[in-house]
Amino acid sequence: MNPAVAIIGFAQAPCRPSAGTTSGVETLVPLFHQALSAARLDRREVDFWCSGSSDYLAGRAFSFVSAIDAIGAYPPICESHVEMDAAWAFYEAYVKILAGEAETALVYGFGKSSAGLLRRVLALQLDPYVAAPLWPDSVSVAALQARLAIDAGLVTEEAMAEVAARSQADASTNPYAQVSGQLTVDDLVATPYVADPLRAHDCAPVSDGAAALVLAAGERARRHREQPAWISGVAHRVDPQGLGERDLTTVPSATAAAEAVSLPADLDVAELHAPFTHQELLLRTALGLGDRVRINPSGGALCGNPMFSAGLARIGAAAEQVMSGQARRAAGHATSGPALQQNLICLLEARS
């Protein structure tokens, strides 16, 4: 009864320590053009636009409103916005198409993470009564999770460094990555802690950036793209926030989302949104990904983490693997909130 839905275009801005305007408009204009060109679609043919961003990145109420200027939204358009990573805007657009309320959609996420002190700004995501007034920064919060995982024997500092080394090596062929390099685990574990047990290589850089992705239903997708990345499932869940309330070494929301899309263990590729090395390791377990699965060939969020578009970019990177014929089945994952609180999984496949 529901139409098949596919990703038919993706574009991203290079991740940079500081780039673009606070409004994002100038970054988005060429991005829309690239994503639509890849999908061979005119902007007037987009039935539904949906974006993800946060007012607290720009320090202004309604900061997403001016980004609409980049669309050229006159005559008026069908449009919506989530105050979340744009991966959830992708979900809203996907549902719109499933419901038959749109046939095509463009989803975008943007944010100038460098405008404020990001790890301090993110303290405002914590409980405003008992946690945020202490201003625990996001890196320290992640470190508390990493320590629990180490103490539980689930990860080691060496295994975390291996994730960083692999990611940075993979990122050296990704022109959109912010950091890359050939590193050894021995060298990495010899570097000082930034927030014990996390070292610099364990933490994603602060990145400015944006991403845009084009979706279409059934026939429309086939017409516009030789090899669309067909969506065989999208699911997301949220866990309670309390950092001392839940078991931070497991990710029940990711596990439940994976079960909801029947995520197979033998994917070709998984693009995981893990802003910290230990989080990739926890996610692999939570998602039940086997050793054969190629993780983050793009280098992942560890090599470029533009807030509010990095999750969408994981889905886009997974889709590109399918659209280019490099993978038959790929998954994109997005996370939101402190210590992997909220998680989304999108399963993509090639169909002949």
Next chain:
Amino acid sequence: MRRAAVLGTGQTQHQTRRTDVSMAGLCREAIDRALADAGVDWPQIDAVVLGKAPDLFEGVMMPELFLADALGAAGRPLLRVHTAGSVGGATGVVATSLVRAGVHQRVLAVAFEKQSESNAMWALSIQPPFTAPIGAGAGGYFAPHVRAYIRRSNAPEHVGAMVAVKDRRNGALNPNAHLRQPEITLESVQASPMLWDPIRYDETCPSSDGACAMVIGDQAAAEASERPVAWIRATAMRTEPTYFAGKDHVNPRAGAEAAQALWQAAGITDPLAEVDVAEIYVPFSWFEPMWLENLGFAEAGHGWKLTESGETQIGGRLPVNPSGGVLCSNPIGASGMLRFAEAARQVMGRAGEHQVAGAKTALGHAYGGGSQFFSMWVVSDTAGR
């Protein structure tokens, strides 16, 4: 397309400061009432969609994250919508799509604003560098457009005051309303201070703490309901930029096109004849006649005549805002959902003292930003064609 219906609604007691509750408590007051109204228990809720206006109002970045557990969202899908003042409506539309897509059977939609945590005018007046310091405040943004409407339509000056009198008296019938003023008169409104000329004090919305919630279900859930439901006949959303050359601030094209799409999808050809009651987002009194035109209830330039002739009162041809509307209660993020929920209550026959007799088809409407984001729905007491 699959059908969806409102199974139940709930809202808080709205007031300037709800110092007796936390943010979770405020939301739960509305949610618990909606679940009870729908006759639905927690295990039956498949997903939660939360709508709220700027995070700077509460000083919490993405508050749905810390609220997840209290909202009953833990372990479930949770979406956070933000489309400026239209967000309460947009939240209802997103929840409806989730049901219509067949993804979920019952979705809990929640919208709230706890404006007393800060000061909305402060949050909206933050001026970025390199701009001229000529802030005029929320009313100051809209007052010039009201002036333009009056000039364009030649509406008599007292029409704005008439809307204020009607809505505040309607609000007196609504136990949840923030402002309840049964004694208000045309003279008292016209004697109230001129804040943003031509907008007077009594013609402006209050700043409220409040929340609203709705349970939206699929056809099976609606048919299983022991109480009347509000069938969602159509939804529509449209957006245009804040400013562009040739923008019509009085009769924005995005609103007009949303309405056209809405009526068409609902199979309504003559809205004034076919709609029994309308809950329209009217934060300043003059927006009633402006939106009556924008929505197609009246020809351009003639909306004020419906108001002036009393047709928008309870008992008139098209009662507008029998709940008292935004002029009586304005928790910004929830205001749009309150319009949607009040429309549903009318066709479910559960609007209490402000029930419009025999209401079968109702409009819920919200707008936001610089008259640029529009969301609306039509609900009926029957599923329709």
Next chain:
Amino acid sequence: MDTASAPPLAAPLDIAFDYTRSLGPVLGRFMTGLRDRRVLGARTADGRVHVPPLEYDPATHAPVTELVPVPPTGTVTSWTWTDQPLDGQPLDRPFGWALIRLDGADTALLHAVDAGTRESMRTGMRVRIRWAAERSGHIRDIACFEPDPGPPRASGSATGGDPATASDLDTSGDPDTSNGAGTSGDLSTSGELVTGITTPIRLSYTHTTSAEESRYLHALSEGRLLGQRCPACRKVYVPPRVCPADGVPTEEEVPVHDHGTVTTFCVVNVPFAGQRLDPPYVVAQVLLDGADIPIPHLILGAAGEVRMGMRVAAVWRDPATWSTTPENIAHFRPTGEPDAPYESYQEHL
């Protein structure tokens, strides 16, 4: 100056507000307890004790009603170390962040540990609350935790709130009893219930303009107004920007006159938070000659006379004070020319 090659401008944007949070029954009692140097946990239907408290039972969704006291001592379940504290954090010298399970609680509280050195921190370490000297009913009434030299206790089991643990409440040796308020062993609440807290939020951002906006600002610093003609719709925008109707960037920049027509306006009589001018004042939409979109600005020198269609001109500040800001134009004044006909600006309302 060659404005075409001017780099994008950036400037600080600081936001600050003291948020006032109402607490409701559970958090209100919790904060009242902190003020009185007592920690209360929330007991859920399964018997578990949650510190910090939950307002709603995660399993039953029912409001939590039972609060039970727990001692001010506990065990670190996880930790990290901060060498350079950030603004607003509990300590201004290096400290540890920790998840701390208070004795008798089943969940952990996030707070700071004043351990002196990283080497003193470890999972399983015993800590106790150091109370703030001044307490108002706020999470910061706990100044921080400090290493507890006392003997280790059995930890973890759901014994919190058991009447037996009330006797474990710390009543002696607390270094901070200087103000003579009731000791932490005093189970009665001294004073009124805390119903709200104040949380200052101060954030600093760097606001960055686009290249077009920067060129506009540089032109302003030379007393010129710059617009852009959209290559698609040919409309002239001031300031220059991506055309919001067509979504295409600026190509052609055009000078715009500093005279114009009031399309519509309002008189601001009301003071409001964040306001930068004293009311009353007139804010008008001014359609500059040569532009296709009005800009908002002040009209002075025409008290009570401002009307739709009025012709106005920019009043520039002293050129010696000009910089890259729209504030170089102080306001607009009436020119005395005949009013523009309604038809000439009705498309701009």
